[in-house]
Amino acid sequence: MFKFCTLIAKNLGRNKVRTALTCSAVAVLTCIFTIVSTITTTVEGYVKNEGSQSKLIVSERWLTPSQLPMRYVPEITQLRGIEDWSVWHYYGGHFDDSGREDRGGLGIATRVDNLLSMFDDLDGTDPAAVKALQDERTGAVVGRHMLELMQWEIGQQFTFISTSHPGTNLRFKIVGEIPGGTWSNAFFFRDDYYREATGEDSTVNLIWLRMADAATADRLTEEITRRFERRQPELSVETEASSIARIAGRNEAVLSIIQLIVAVLLIDMIAVVSNSISIATRERRVEMSVLKVLGFLPLQIAGLVIGEAMLVGGISGLLGTSIAWGCSQLALGGTLPTNEATQFLTTFPVPDSALITGTALGLGIGFLGSILPAWSARSVKVTDVFAKLS
Amino acid sequence: MVPVAYSVRNLRVRWKTTLTTASSFTLVVSALVLMLAFVRGVQRVCAISGEANNVVVLRQGSSDESFMKMDSNTVQQVESFAATAKDPDGLPLASRELFMFVSDFADRSGSAGTFQVRGVLPAAFKVHSEVKLVEGREMKRGIGEIVIGRGVHRQYKLSVGDELPIGRKTWRIAGIFDSGGSTFDSEIWCDISELASQFRREGVYSSVVIRTFGPREAVLLAEQLTANRSIGVDAQTEPAYYIRQAEQTQMIRNGVWVITVFMAVGAVFGVMNSMYAAVAQRTRDIAVLRVLGFARGEILVAFLIESLLIAAIGGSAGAAIAYAANGITHTAEIGWKTVEFAFTVDASVLIMASICTGLMGTLGGLFPAVTAMRVEPLEALR
Numbered sequence: 001m002f003k004f005c006t007l008i009a010k011n012l013g014r015n016k017v018r019t020a021l022t023c024s025a026v027a028v029l030t031c032i033f034t035i036v037s038t039i040t041t042t043v044e045g046y047v048k049n050e051g052s053q054s055k056l057i058v059s060e061r062w063l064t065p066s067q068l069p070m071r072y073v074p075e076i077t078q079l080r081g082i083e084d085w086s087v088w089h090y091y092g093g094h095f096d097d098s099g100r101e102d103r104g105g106l107g108i109a110t111r112v113d114n115l116l117s118m119f120d121d122l123d124g125t126d127p128a129a130v131k132a133l134q135d136e137r138t139g140a141v142v143g144r145h146m147l148e149l150m151q152w153e154i155g156q157q158f159t160f161i162s163t164s165h166p167g168t169n170l171r172f173k174i175v176g177e178i179p180g181g182t183w184s185n186a187f188f189f190r191d192d193y194y195r196e197a198t199g200e201d202s203t204v205n206l207i208w209l210r211m212a213d214a215a216t217a218d219r220l221t222e223e224i225t226r227r228f229e230r231r232q233p234e235l236s237v238e239t240e241a242s243s244i245a246r247i248a249g250r251n252e253a254v255l256s257i258i259q260l261i262v263a264v265l266l267i268d269m270i271a272v273v274s275n276s277i278s279i280a281t282r283e284r285r286v287e288m289s290v291l292k293v294l295g296f297l298p299l300q301i302a303g304l305v306i307g308e309a310m311l312v313g314g315i316s317g318l319l320g321t322s323i324a325w326g327c328s329q330l331a332l333g334g335t336l337p338t339n340e341a342t343q344f345l346t347t348f349p350v351p352d353s354a355l356i357t358g359t360a361l362g363l364g365i366g367f368l369g370s371i372l373p374a375w376s377a378r379s380v381k382v383t384d385v386f387a388k389l390s
Numbered sequence: 391m392v393p394v395a396y397s398v399r400n401l402r403v404r405w406k407t408t409l410t411t412a413s414s415f416t417l418v419v420s421a422l423v424l425m426l427a428f429v430r431g432v433q434r435v436c437a438i439s440g441e442a443n444n445v446v447v448l449r450q451g452s453s454d455e456s457f458m459k460m461d462s463n464t465v466q467q468v469e470s471f472a473a474t475a476k477d478p479d480g481l482p483l484a485s486r487e488l489f490m491f492v493s494d495f496a497d498r499s500g501s502a503g504t505f506q507v508r509g510v511l512p513a514a515f516k517v518h519s520e521v522k523l524v525e526g527r528e529m530k531r532g533i534g535e536i537v538i539g540r541g542v543h544r545q546y547k548l549s550v551g552d553e554l555p556i557g558r559k560t561w562r563i564a565g566i567f568d569s570g571g572s573t574f575d576s577e578i579w580c581d582i583s584e585l586a587s588q589f590r591r592e593g594v595y596s597s598v599v600i601r602t603f604g605p606r607e608a609v610l611l612a613e614q615l616t617a618n619r620s621i622g623v624d625a626q627t628e629p630a631y632y633i634r635q636a637e638q639t640q641m642i643r644n645g646v647w648v649i650t651v652f653m654a655v656g657a658v659f660g661v662m663n664s665m666y667a668a669v670a671q672r673t674r675d676i677a678v679l680r681v682l683g684f685a686r687g688e689i690l691v692a693f694l695i696e697s698l699l700i701a702a703i704g705g706s707a708g709a710a711i712a713y714a715a716n717g718i719t720h721t722a723e724i725g726w727k728t729v730e731f732a733f734t735v736d737a738s739v740l741i742m743a744s745i746c747t748g749l750m751g752t753l754g755g756l757f758p759a760v761t762a763m764r765v766e767p768l769e770a771l772r
Contacts (some may be wrong), residue, residue, distance in 0.1 A: 025659030032652035064491035166451030
C-alpha cells in the first residue's frame with residue numbers, strides 16, 4: 001500500500017507544470033467557493049440556530065419599520081416564561097457628513113446590562129467594552145469594519161449624522177468594538193441616552209424576549225398574539241429564526257444567484273480536474289499497458305488514477321480554503337485594508353471548520369473528476385497499445 | 391502565417407480535450423453574463439425611474455423616502471415655490487405622498503411578503519406622467535379603492551375587480567398601471583387620506599414630488615429648496631434620486647467582479663493545461679512547420695489562435711446559455727424597497743463577456759504558445 005501511495009505521489013511529480021496548474025486552478029476555485037458558500041451557510045446557520053428558536057421578536061403587525069407604544073413593554077415582559085428581554089430603537093444614518101453609501105450604518109439603542117446574553121451574534125464583544133458602555137452614557141460599541149473604514153480608535157468620539165431622526169445628530173464615545181459578522185456596519189448604545197437625546201420615549205421599534213425553550217416560545221407567541229389581537233397597534237410575534245428567514249427571503253434573487261455560482265464553481269472544478277487527468281491518462285497509455293503486463297489489476301490502475309486526482313484535489317482544496325480562511329482572519333484582525341471587497345470577509349467570516357470541509361471537497365472533486373479517466377485507464381487494452389507501438 | 395485551418399483541425403482532432411477545456415469557459419462566461427444581467431436589470435429599473443421635470447423633496451438629512459416624515463406646514467412651503475408648474479385649474483402640480491411597507495401575512499407571492507403602498511392625491515397621475523393606466527380606471531377617493539403596478543399584478547396574479555386585504559382593511563382593485571418598468575410598477579397606490587387614517591399617520595408625508603416647467607427649472611428648484619434653511623428639506627431631481635438608489639448595487643457589482651476574476655483565473659489555468667499538453671504532443675509538428683519556413687512569431691500566433699478558438703467556443707456557448715435568462719422578471723432589494731426587474735443581457739453585458747473571454751483565452755494560451763515558439767526544430771526532430 002505504501003509503495004502504491006509512493007507511486008501516486010511520484011506520478012504527480014513527473015509533470016510538475018501540469019500538477020501545479022491543476023492545483024492552482026482547483027485552489028483558486030476552492031478559495032472563491034469557500035467565500036461564496038460561507039454567505040449561504042451563514043444565513044442558513046442563523047435560521048437553523050436552536051437558540052434563535054427560543055427567542056422571540058415582537059413588532060408592529062402591519063408596518064415596517066415597526067413602532068410600538070412603550071406601554072406595551074412592561075405588559076409583555078412580565079408574562080410568565082420570559083427569562084430575559086430587551087428593546088431596540090433604530091437610529092439610522094451615516095458615520096460622517098459625506099453621505100457616502102459605504103459610510104452608512106445603523107445604530108441600535110438597547111439595554112446594555114444584558115447585551116451579550118441576549119444577542120448571540122455579539123458573543124465576540126469584549127465584556128469590558130460592555131461594562132464601559134454601562135459606565136459611559138454616550139458610549140457606543142462599533143462594528144470593526146466601520147472602525148477600520150473610518151480609521152477610528154477606542155476612546156475617540158464621533159457624531160452620527162442621522163437620517164432616521166433628521167436634525168438629531170448624536171455624539172458618541174467609542175468604548176469598544178464588535179468583531180466582524182452581522183454587525184460590522186452597526187453600533188450599539190444605551191437606550192436611556194437615546195430616549196433623552198431624541199425625546200422619543202413613547203415608542204420602541206422591537207421587543208426581544210428570551211425563553212428557556214422553543215415550546216415556551218410557541219406558547220408565548222400564541223398568548224401575545226391573542227392578547228393584542230384587537231389592540232392598536234396590533235402585534236406580530238415571530239422567532240428570531242423565522243425573522244431571519246423572512247429577511248433572507250427578501251434577498252431571494254441574490255441568494256439564488258449565489259447558489260447557482262456555488263454549483264457552477266463545483267462543476268468547473270470537476271471539469272478542470274477531469275481534463276487534466278484525462279490528458280495525463282492519454283499520455284500514459286503505454287505505461288499503463290506495461291503495468292498490466294507486470295500484473296497490476298484494472299482496478300489498481302483505476303485506483304492509481306483516482307488516487308492521483310484525489311491527492312491533487314485534497315491538497316488544492318486545503319490550499320484554497322486556507323487562503324480564504326487566512327484572508328478572512330486577516331480581514332477580521334484588521335491586517336487587510338477595509339474596503340468593499342474585504343467587507344464580505346468580515347460580514348461572513350470563513351469558519352475554522354472550512355479547512356476540513358475544503359479538504360474533503362477537494363478530495364471529492366478529485367474523485368468525481370477522475371471517474372471517467374480512471375474508467376478509460378482500466379480498460380486499456382495491452383494488445384492494442386503494443387500493436388500501435390510496433 | 392500558419393493557416394487558421396491548422397489550428398481548427400487540431401482542435402477537431404483533440405475534440406474531447408477541446409470540449410472539456412471549453413466547458414470551463416462556458417461555465418465562467420454563463421455565470422458572468424447572468425450576474426451582470428442581474429446588476430444591469432436592477433440598474434435599468436433605477437435609470438428609467440423618474441422624470442427630469444420632477445423634483446423629489448424629502449425631510450432634511452434623508453436619502454430615502456421609505457421611513458421619512460414631513461409635516462403639512464413644510465409641504466405647503468415647498469409647494470409655494472414659483473417654479474412649481476400649475477394644472478389647467480391653477481393648482482400646483484405637487485404630489486404629496488405617504489409611502490409605507492405593509493406586511494402581507496397571507497404571503498401570496500411566496501417571496502417578500504410585504505406590500506409597498508403609496509398614498510397619493512389625484513395630482514400624482516399628472517406629476518408622474520410616465521404612470522399610465524393600462525386596465526381599469528383611477529381609484530376613487532374614500533371608498534377603499536386602489537390601483538396596482540404591473541409588477542404587483544404579475545407577482546400576486548391580481549386583476550381589476552379583485553379584493554386585496556392590506557392590513558385589516560380590504561381594498562378593491564380599480565385599475566392596473568404601467569410606469570414603463572420603473573420602481574412604481576412594484577407599488578400599490580391608494581388615496582392618501584384613507585391610508586393615513588387606516589394606519590394612524592394623519593398629517594404626515596414621506597415626500598412631495600414637484601412638477602416644474604422643464605429639466606433646467608427642476609435642477610434650479612432642487613438647489614433652491616436644499617439651500618433654503620428655513621424649510622429644512624433635501625431636494626433632488628427624480629432621476630438623480632433614483633440613480634442614488636442604484637448606487638446600492640455597487641457592492642453586488644464588486645462581488646460579481648471578484649467572483650469572476652477568481653473563476654477566470656481557474657479557467658486560465660485549465661486552458662493552460664490543455665495547451666501545454668497540445669504543445670507537448672505536437673513538438674515534431676512544430677519542428678516541421680519551422681523547417682518549412684514558418685517563423686517563431688507565426689507559431690506563437692497559431693497556438694494563440696487555438697487557445698482563443700477554445701475560449702470563443704466555450705464563451706459563446708456560455709453567453710447563449712445565460713441569454714436564456716434575458717427578460718426573466720424577478721424581485722430584488724434596492725435599499726429598503728423591493729422592485730421588480732428583468733434580467734437584462736444587453737450589448738454592454740455581451741461586450742464585457744467577450745472581453746473577459748478574449749482575455750482568458752489570451753492569458754491561457756500565451757505561455758504555452760511561447761513554449762511552442764521556442765521549440766528547436768533539429769532537437770525536436772532528432
